[in-house]
Amino acid sequence: MQFKRPEPGQRRPADAERVFKGIIFDVYQWRQKMFDGSLATFEQLSRPDTTEVISVLPNGKILVIEEEQPGKPPFLSLPGGRLELGEDPAAAALRELHEETGYTAKEIALWTAVQPVGKIDWAIFTFIARGVAKEGLPHLDVGEKITVHEMSFDEFLEAARQGRLWDHLALHAYRAADDPAYYTELKKLFGV
Numbered sequence: 001m002q003f004k005r006p007e008p009g010q011r012r013p014a015d016a017e018r019v020f021k022g023i024i025f026d027v028y029q030w031r032q033k034m035f036d037g038s039l040a041t042f043e044q045l046s047r048p049d050t051t052e053v054i055s056v057l058p059n060g061k062i063l064v065i066e067e068e069q070p071g072k073p074p075f076l077s078l079p080g081g082r083l084e085l086g087e088d089p090a091a092a093a094l095r096e097l098h099e100e101t102g103y104t105a106k107e108i109a110l111w112t113a114v115q116p117v118g119k120i121d122w123a124i125f126t127f128i129a130r131g132v133a134k135e136g137l138p139h140l141d142v143g144e145k146i147t148v149h150e151m152s153f154d155e156f157l158e159a160a161r162q163g164r165l166w167d168h169l170a171l172h173a174y175r176a177a178d179d180p181a182y183y184t185e186l187k188k189l190f191g192v
Contacts, residue, residue: 003088003089003090003110003113003125004113005049005113005123006113006114006115006123007115008044008115008118008120008121008122009115009117009118009119010042010044010118010119010121012028012030012044012046012121013030015030016028016029016030016044017029017030024047024048024082025045025046025047026045026046026047027043027044027045027046028043028044028045028046029041029042029043030042043119044119044120044121045119045120045121045122046120046121046122047120047121047122048082048083048085048122049082049083049089049122049123049124049125050080050081050082050083050122050123050124050125051080051081051083051089051090051092051093051096051124051125051126051127052077052078052079052080052093052096052124052125052126052127052166053078053079053080053093053094053096053097053105053108053126053127053128053129054078054111054126054127054128054129054190055078055079055097055101055103055105055129055132056128056129056130056132056190056191056192057132057150058131058132058133059150060152060153060191060192061150061151061152061192062150062151062152062153062156062190062192063078063079063101063103063132063148063149063150064076064077064078064148064149064150064151064156064159064165065077065078065079065100065101065146065147065148065149066146066147066149067144067145067146068144068145068146069143069144069145070143075164076149076159076164076165077165077166078126078165078166079096079097079100079101079103080093080096080097080100081096081099081100089110089113089125089127090108090110090125090127092125093108093125093127093129094108094129097129097132098135098136098138098139099138099139099140100138100140100144100146101134101138101146101148102134102135102136102137102138102148103132103133103134103135103148104132104133104135105129105130105131105132106130106131106132106133107129107130107131108127108128108129108130109127109128110125110126110127111126111127111128111189112124112125112126112168113125113126114126114168116168124166124168126168128189128190128191130191152192153186153187153190153192157172157173157176157177157186158173160172160173161173161174161177172186
């Protein structure tokens with residue numbers, strides 16, 4: 001599948017110089033003309049795009065993972081991770097779902113694609129997966145400890161409202177709390 005990648009909040013000019021290459025982040029700098037005619041140095045981080053999956057089980061519950069990584073306290077998230085070089089976002093979502101949970105999905109649909117931070121060129125693709133079934137064991141990275149949990153639709157929205165899931169999900173959760181029509185629309189979209 002081909003998906004339109006959202007534009008970053010700040011476009012990096014073609015003559016920007018990469019001044020640092022990291023494992024995940026690269027730093028670019030360029031000279032930018034200011035309104036008074038002077039020049040200033042601008043910077044932007046760049047990192048691989050990521051994907052996450054809202055996985056809806058046949059019982060209507062949503063898979064959420066509790067993840068622990070070295071040096072960080074446990075946190076809730078959705079199955080997902082970085083795209084490999086040249087990898088399609090949907091393929092990455094299905095790969096990450098299987099690697100982190102051992103589940104597969106019969107169908108997957110893009111829900112949102114956002115650039116969450118203005119000074120970082122980084123897109124997050126959020127998919128909704130249906131026909132989700134356990135197919136095997138997870139294949140975790142050495143720096144991951146993951147426990148899979150099932151949440152009802154309302155528990156999922158509440159976790160998002162409490163800030164226990166990604167910030168962009170909280171916006172949808174708050175809107176659903178205040179707008180019964182949007183709540184119904186989300187339930188239909190998620191298939192619960």
